[in-house]
Amino acid sequence: MPTRPSGSEHHSTLLRFATAGSVDDGKSTLVGRMLHDSKSLLADQLEAVERASLARGQETPDLALLTDGLRAEREQGITIDVAYRYFTTGNRSFILADTPGHVQYTRNMVTGASTAELVIILVDARQGVVEQTRRHAAVAALLRVPHVVLAVNKMDLVGHAESVFAGIADDFIAYARGLGVPEVTAIPVSALNGDNVVGPSANMDWYGGPTVLEHLETVQVSSEPAGAPARLPVQYVIRPQTAKDPDYRGYAGMISSGSLHVGQEVTTLPSGRTSVISAIDLLGQRVESARAPQSVTVLLADDVDMSRGDLLVPSDQAPASSQDIEATVCHLADRPLVAGRRVLLKHTTRTVQAVVKELVSRVTLDPLSQHGSPERLTANDIGRVRIRTAAPLALDPYAVSRRTGSFLLIDPADGTTLTAGMAGDSFVTRAPWETGT
Structure with missing residues (x-):
């Protein structure tokens, strides 16, 4: 491999x-x-x-x-x-x-x-x-x-x-x-x-x-804008319990943006617990720092209860957590999206139950225009929606991070991907037809 x-x-x-x-x-x-x-x-x-x-x-x-x-x-x-x-x-x-x-x-x-x-x-x-x-x-x-x-x-x-x-x-x-x-x-x-x-x-x-x-x-490319905050979605908690290090507990995942380093104060979301990075393992070796998109295992100075789906972030760059999300979406499925529909929302490694509270608008890309309060979004439609989740989520604005600012809506009945979403501001909210430019 x-x-x-x-x-x-x-x-x-x-x-x-x-x-x-x-x-x-x-x-x-x-x-x-x-x-x-x-x-x-x-x-x-x-x-x-x-x-x-x-x-x-x-x-x-x-x-x-x-x-x-x-x-x-x-x-x-x-x-x-x-x-x-x-x-x-x-x-x-x-x-x-x-x-x-x-x-x-x-x-x-x-x-x-x-x-x-x-x-x-x-x-x-x-x-x-x-x-x-x-x-x-x-x-x-x-x-x-x-x-x-x-x-x-x-x-x-x-x-x-x-x-x-x-x-x-x-x-x-x-x-x-x-x-x-x-x-x-x-x-x-x-x-x-x-x-x-x-x-x-x-x-x-x-x-x-x-x-x-x-x-x-x-062409010079970067996966995230310059200065993007560090984000580590936890994929797996490693507890090898070896005789050499019986207390080892590492939190493994791929850094989605920014960088992490030993000695850095971090916060775990959604719990809000804080600790300090005591070590970083990369490909079996100890390193002082790591950055996106490296896959690492992070060890903390304190015994913090974390599991798959949690998010590890620098304490001074922690995003706000909320159960209410407004986002731009592109509907992917043949079945339409309607207000009141119950879905699963997958954000990085975390999946929670959610409900589509409101379809705010549907966007026509050519000519650029918005149509308020549509009855439904059908396949290929782009629009704005409001979603309520069963548990708080820490989403960055999509303008800040394309990875931690995006999500999927999934049909809980059969696992079909319904909709791709981009949290917060997007070009839809600052387009010429809204700003008057």
């Missing part, structure tokens, strides 16, 4: 990214071209694509099939689910979520981009910024993805014209900035021919920026 990289290695060598775009904009072709030209394919993978392409009457390999792995997708020639791929170049490892472009699969993009540090949004150079492009930009803003790449694809079909690219880039960047997207990098590409995907394009010598892969390999 491979070991998890340390915190510094994670930030420098692993990038989680997602792709999105309208139907037939070329997302799967772009990814397939990237895998092919970066030599990230095994021989049998390429052979399988060649066989599938011949079976469909195509003379050359259809690189889109490298991500359209489901049989139903291949038969229809579309991407209908989130396809995850893992690949490595000489400079970085990647986890890719290739998401569908259809409006009815907004929930799939939310799923794929929820853990992404970067999202590539494709635009057909002939069509420019369309409704679905704006919707994908809004979802990226909602999920606070820190880096957005605008890939203006099919530049070969517009004569590789710089003016076409510049107009589309200006249009998209202006819209994205209005949503609060912090960074947009625009790149002109032809995924079919490989222009500016891995290597620079001889057909667009007017462009002096990075290729798509160069940008992915060099």
